[in-house]
Amino acid sequence: MEDVLFNFVDFKVINEPDQKSEICFNIINNLNDWFGNEDANREYSRGVREEYFLSALVEDIPIGFISIKNHNQFTGEIYVLGILEEFHNKGIGRNLIEIASQQLIRENKKFLTVKTLSGSNPDKYYKKTRAFYRSMDFYPLEEMPELWSEEEPCLFMVKVLS
Known part of the structure; x- marks a missing residue:
């Protein structure tokens, strides 16, 4: 299934601030198990405007995105990452992180960080999120x-x- 899907998924850097905000808002508002706080969702949508933003699209319809915040000459941070739930476990998040990582490497960055909900909270959705990040070689710091x-x-x- 993953290979078939990738015949239809395009990955595109988005530069227009309003388009970044719209894609972010529309996707995270459909991910209530991860993004259930409306104030935080609005803040994410504002926060992506000036950051690196890569979208995953199927037939020009956004189904996922990653936004990277640059902290310094060595470090970028996953500011927000969202993929519509029906597209989870199909390699889209992996590809978004890999493409964004390659961009950071071209910029001579050494580290990519992410903040997520700790395992001391028993949330089952974020348990999957942490497992995903571990599978992408992120280590708890x-x-x-x-x-x-x-x-x-x-x-x-x-x-x-x-």
Whole structure:
């Protein structure tokens, strides 16, 4: 199934700020198990406007995206990543991260980081998210329980780019 799907998926860098915001908003608002906070969703949609933004499209319809924030000359961060649930487990997230990582390597970046919900919260959806990041060679670096809230402790993960 994965190979057949990739005959129809295009990956495209989006540069227009309004288009980035619209794609982000439309996708994360359909991912309530991960993005259930409307205020946070609006903030993500605003935050992607000036960041690197790569979209996955099927017949020119966005089905996923990744936005990368540059922190310094060495490090980029996955600011937000979303893929419509019906397209999960088909290699789209893997390809978004790999393409974005190649761009960061061209920029001489050494690390890609991500913040996600820590395993000390039993959320089953974020358990899958952490497993996905581990499969992409991200390693847990630090748990930061105060960054978001005690109920939603943050796990900071890092991937060495090579």
